[in-house]
Amino acid sequence: MKTILKNKGFTLVELLVVIAIIGIIMAYAIPSYNRQVIQSKRTEAQNILIELAAIQERHNSVFLQYATNIRGGSESAENLGFAGSSKFWNGSENYRIRLGTNNGYTLIATAIGTTQIDDEPPLFPVDCTVIRINSTGRKWPTECWQ
Numbered sequence: 001m002k003t004i005l006k007n008k009g010f011t012l013v014e015l016l017v018v019i020a021i022i023g024i025i026m027a028y029a030i031p032s033y034n035r036q037v038i039q040s041k042r043t044e045a046q047n048i049l050i051e052l053a054a055i056q057e058r059h060n061s062v063f064l065q066y067a068t069n070i071r072g073g074s075e076s077a078e079n080l081g082f083a084g085s086s087k088f089w090n091g092s093e094n095y096r097i098r099l100g101t102n103n104g105y106t107l108i109a110t111a112i113g114t115t116q117i118d119d120e121p122p123l124f125p126v127d128c129t130v131i132r133i134n135s136t137g138r139k140w141p142t143e144c145w146q
Contacts, residue, residue: 001093004079006103018076028092031123033116034118034123035123036113038115038116038118038119038123039096040115041095041116042094042111042116042119042128042144043130043133044092044094044118045092045094045095045109045111045131046095046109046131046139046145047131048087048088048095048109049097049107049109049131050091051088051117051134052070052080052088052097052107053107053133053135055080056080056105056107056135057090059075059080063076063077065077066101066104066105066135067079067080067105068097068101069099070082070086070088070097070099070100070146071083073088092096093112094111094112094116095109095110095111095112095116096109096110096111096112096113097109098110103135104134104136105134105135106132106133106134106135107133107134108130108131109130109132110129110130110131111128111129111130115145116129117129125141125143126144127141127146128141128143131144132136
């Protein structure tokens, strides 16, 4: 009796084709994923700025002036009363929040960290490493707030 042996497995060419296809998919997937991560962290900073702007407006309605300092142990005419490790003045691991006080207020989020410093050209059309909102509701750069 003759026994016929069947080879099981993949040929080298088949394996190389699969590896090439995976490489092409990853070449598109990884940059797209990185852009989405950066945009989500930018949105987090925008949400903090919008929330702080609302708190500033509430502060203005109570004390008839905008706070000149975010920090402080208790709310007073000069500060918003966020002491300790508040997200409002510490920001997050991706952004630092500052308050400018010329003509009302300007809230500024500056990107930090290894991923957020890439929030600029050529990955994005506009440099969004620093985003701002002021007491008139102006948000800039406008391309970063869409």
